[in-house]
Amino acid sequence: MSTLQEKPPVRFRVVEIASSVAGAACGRWFAALGHDVVKCEPSSGDPLRAREFTFTALNAGKSSVVLQPQTDCEQLAALLSSADILILDQGHAASADLSPDRLREGFPHLVAVSLTAFGLGSEYETGTGDSLLAEAYGGLATMIGEPDQRPLSLGGDQSAHAAAFVGFYGAMLGLRRREATGCGDFVEVAQSDVAAYIDWKSDVTYNHGDRVPVRTGSSRGGWRVIQAKNGWVGVIFLAHQWSSFVEVIGDPRLMEPCFADARQREERTEEWWSIVAEVIGRREASEVYTSAQRFGLPFGYAADAADLLSSEQLIRRGFVLPTERRRRDAPVVRLPVELPGMRDPYAPAPGLGEHGELPPCWTTASNSGDEPTRSVTGHSVESLIAPLNGLLVLDFGAITAGAATGRLLADYGATVIKIESHDRPDPFRRWVSPSGKGSRDGVESPVFSSNNVGKRGLCLDLKTERGRQIVHRLIRRADVLVENFRVGVTARMGIDYETVHQLNPDLVYLSLSSQGLNGPESSYSSYGSTLDLLSGLAAATGYAGGPPLWSSGDVNYPDQVVSLLGAALITHSVVTGQRGVHLDVSQREVVAWTLADQLAEYAWTGRTARPDGNRRPGSTPHDTYPAAGTNEWLAIACTTEAHRQGLAGLMHGLPLDAPEEWWRENQDTVDAHIANWTRLRFRDEAVAILQRAGVPAVPVSTAADRAEQPRYRERQLALRSPDWIKGFPMIMHGFEPPMPAAAPALGEDIQNWDDDAIEEFLDQLVLPGQSQRKDAESALLSI
Structure with a gap:
């Protein structure tokens, strides 16, 4: 829930010229949060209208106007002159001359967000905004699936939704900088970049172990997905929880002394896992889940659309909208957050062009704000001002979801203070990384740095009265607090x-809990793999006829996307003046929302999405294929007749003039033909041949590929500091984040200092709000 404000929040005007899932999803967030979004469509309509439930889920609450950017120049100029934000995707920037330079010259107040599959200037720039291609080229697909089978795309359109979250964040950063400079910005977001950013653990592993990480699946390893009597259960626990685990399983064979010893247990892994599988196979999935959670074990079960729409937890929280109020042209779930001024969750998607040339609420009055800041000898003050300059963030986040949110805020200028205690530091400091380093010998895990560089550290024991007094003094000065503790902590x-709001009524408070702060399952614990299952993502990911698949602990996809959205929501609250709000964000709901179209399809047709490898409706062939060499793969995604004709022209046995129905009905035969062709050629050679024939194809990259790709380094998706750490998920043309300072060691404990010493320390810790601008101006004047 959010604290209501007497003053209504700021509403922005957004123009959306997009036909991709990423562009529509980004615009949907603005529309649902109460902003005025105008969707510009060709006279034939947005191609997404052919996907009824996807279009409805991503376009509800928007206005629709028929506008061809290439020809309706005056109408477009009228919209952009009055707009705050422009969302555009593949092809529109070039075809309508909406380049960064053109927008900066004609509409200097505008914050433009470009959402493409591979980024502007990429050799694959003209490709479709397809999630499989983006996840393959970015390297994420290498990590999804079983190690002895083909790489997979995550269920749904995950790289598109993740890029939409980044675009939302980038737009808010651009607007925050505009407040200080009067200038807009051009924010470039590539789905493949975001996929690579999400797979940052693979970069760390490769850097430290010189081992190329690959998918580990969910049928082996320390955590596994096990078939229950009526579904699938994710068995997830840590070594110190073995006794609780044995009690949950309830089989006396697990009580043998040999299994109590961790070393012997590891040597006899398959023996005790077979016992676990036997026992769980006789029990109901939901019963195993709730039983384990009562013991504090973060088990999950593979929820599908039917489970999600009937979940008491999701219904109680209002995420699932009541059956009696649903309508087919509106979503069946709301956004995974509630804020003042949000649009009616039952608002429908617009009919094509139903709002004429301009919506009634839209005028041509400018919202551009101040004049652009002057330049001095080729430099400008605004280019040196970080978007979040002056924002003080108290970061109680741990592991990824919370800690990565703080990292994103620090990257763009916020002063972030990471608060831990010596007794209970961030578990990532001692986490066993995928490379096996940084745990038992007391060496700090290399995975810790990626989520915590650029922050300052402070140790406080909040179990003591003195510790609480000090943190309360910090709270009175802060702008934002981030936490991802279990409910009640x-x-x-x-x-x-409630306590923080009394101390500082203006502070924005973000809670990133597993399932939200209320509801019958709110006290349950989770890791990213738990949330893969509970959100419905695992049930939509996998091989045809096979079990559900999670993103694995080597990726933990839910943790990554939740942090992207968390940073965006904080910045949105700051920019729109919604101070004092409590952002109660359920991680389960965030990931489930990316499957909103599948939930709507089940609600209205009864059809449940099942794993089908990489195949997707409306695109065939659409899969990954083996190349010559060891574990080399490439991805192909054909969406048009021209794509398929290009493919048939290369491969004997595929018809040049067959209709789409033939390709769809003969997918197994087509895939066999393609695989026979690709496995005779090296990956990059095959991709080049396919591209020249007009077939959308990309290599399935690995962490080793990313380490060698100049483009990957140039776009700063990973940084050397001196080891590889996670980089930045987007490119802001008006601001480049500096190399972040090293992650803080366990901070100095100041609880025994006197009040004057503490006050002096806090004064040094907190940056004055305008210091960076003054320093920038002084630097420019001295040039």
Whole structure:
């Protein structure tokens, strides 16, 4: 829930010229949050209208006008002159001359967000905004699936939704900078970049172990997905929880002394896993899940659309909208957050062009704000001002979801103070990384740095009165607090929202809990793999006829996307003046929302999405194929007759003039033909031949490929500091984040200092709000 404000929040005007899932999803967030979004469509309509439930889920609450950017220049100029944000995707920038330079010259106040598959200037720039291609080229697909089978795309359009979250964040950063400079910005987001950013653990592993990480699947390893009597259960626990695990399983064979010893247990892994599979196979999936959660074990079950729409947890929280109020042209779930001024969750998607040339609420009055800041000898003050300059963030986040949110805020200028205690530091400091380093010998895990560079560290024991006094003094000065504890922990620490709001009514408070702060499952624990299952993502990911697949602990996809959205929502609240709000964000709901079209399809047709490898409706062939060499793969995604004709022209046995129905009905035969062709050629050679024939194809990259690709380094998706750490998920043309400072060591414990010493320390810790601008101006004047 959010604290209501007497003053209504700022509403922005957004123009959306996009026909991709990423562009539509980005615009949907603005529309649902109460902003005025005008969707520009050709006279034939957005191609997504052919996907009824996808179009409805991503376009509800928008206005629709028929506008051809290439020809309706005056109408477009009228819209952009009055707009704050422009969302555009593949092809529109070039065809309508909406390049960064053109927009900067004609509409200097505008914040433009470009959402493409591979980024502007890429050799694959003209490709479709397809999630499989983006996840393959970015390297994420290498990590999804079983190690002895083909790489997979995650279920749904995950790289598109993740890019939409980044675009949302980038737009808000651009607007925050505009407040200080009067200038807009051009924010470039590539789906493949975001996929690579999400797979940052693979970069760390490769850097530290010189081993190329690959998919580990969910049928082996320390955590596994096991078939229950009526579904699938994710068995997830840590070594110190073995006794609780044995009690949950309830089989006396697991009580043998040999299994109590971790070393012997590891040697006899398959023996005890076979016992677990036998026992769980006789039990209901939901019963195993709830039983394990009562013991504090973060088990999950593979929820599908039917499970999600009937979930008491999701219904109680209002995420699933009541059956009696649903309408087919509106979503069946709301956004995974509630804020003042949000649009009616039952608002429908617009009919084509139903709002004429301009929506009634739209005028041509400018919203551009101040005049652009002057330049001095080729430099400008605004280019040196970070978007979040002056924002003070208290970061209680741990592992990824919370800690990565703080990292994203620090990257773009916020002063972020990471608060831990010596007794209970961030578990990532001692986490066993995928490379096997940084745990048992006391060496800090290399995965810790990626989520915590650029922050300052402070150690406080909040179990003591003195510790609470100090943190309360910090809270009174802060702008934002981030936490991802289990429900109830913040109250015991004295930093719950109610306490914090009394101390600082203007502070924006973000809670990134597993399932939200209320509801029958709110106290349950989770890791990213748990959320893969509970969100419905695992049930939509996998091989045809096979079990559900999670993104694995080597990726933990839910943790990554939740942090992207968390940073965006914080910045949105700051920019729109929604101070004092409590952003109660359920990680389960965030990932489930990316499957909103599948939930709507089940609600209205009864059809449930099942794993089908990489095949997707409306695109065939659409899969990954083996190339010559060891574990070399490439991805192909054909969406048009021209794509398929190009493919048939290369491969004997495929018809040049067959209709789409033939390709769809003979997918197994087609895939066999393609695989026979690709496995005779090296990956990059095959991709080049396919591209020249007009067939959308990309290599399935690995962490080793990313380490060698100049483009990957130039776009700063990973940084050397001196080891590989996660980089930045987007390119802001008006601001480049500096190389972040090293991650903080466990901070100095100041609880024994006197009040004057603490006050002096806090004064040094907190940056004055305008210091960066003053320093920038001084630097420019001295040039």
